[in-house]
Amino acid sequence: MAGRKTAKTGNQGQKILKSDAEWRKQLSPSQFRVLREKGTELPFSGQYDSHFGQGVYSCAACGNPLFSSEAKYDSHCGWPAFWAALDEKKVELHEDKSLGMARTEVVCAKCGGHLGHVFGDGPKPTGKRFCINSESLKFTRKRA
Ligand code: FE
Numbered sequence: 373m374a375g376r377k378t379a380k381t382g383n384q385g386q387k388i389l390k391s392d393a394e395w396r397k398q399l400s401p402s403q404f405r406v407l408r409e410k411g412t413e414l415p416f417s418g419q420y421d422s423h424f425g426q427g428v429y430s431c432a433a434c435g436n437p438l439f440s441s442e443a444k445y446d447s448h449c450g451w452p453a454f455w456a457a458l459d460e461k462k463v464e465l466h467e468d469k470s471l472g473m474a475r476t477e478v479v480c481a482k483c484g485g486h487l488g489h490v491f492g493d494g495p496k497p498t499g500k501r502f503c504i505n506s507e508s509l510k511f512t513r514k515r516a
Pocket of ligand 1: 436
């Protein structure tokens with residue numbers, strides 16, 4: 373495919389590397405702001421905050437399956453929350469010291485897109501709260 377560059381990344385296979393111009397063509401302005409510029413959607417504004425259908429939430433940029441509805445819960449924080457990723461290798465965690473806070477950023481392991489942050493105040497069994505922007509996700513309903 374013209375313009376698409378890839379790099380080997382161990383277990384994740386081919387990593388997707390695109391220029392900002394390429395991502396801009398593919399993503400909506402609000403998706404671009406979150407996924408490529410590490411923006412945050414307004415709380416309680418996203419389409420998946422109060423969404424509890426059965427299925428899989430994939431990366432809105434590259435389609436990498438990231439989270440299952442089985443790990444989604446209502447955190448009342450204003451963003452979709454999950455207590456685990458579908459598979460540890462689907463996401464990468466990066467130290468984030470922006471905005472004067474020490475947080476752990478969650479990014480898509482395949483395309484590097486910003487998803488949100490993970491906190492230690494989640495429910496059992498992991499105690500984790502993956503606080504993820506709806507703009508970074510695309511839901512696919514599980515077939516019955
Ligand atoms: Fe991705």
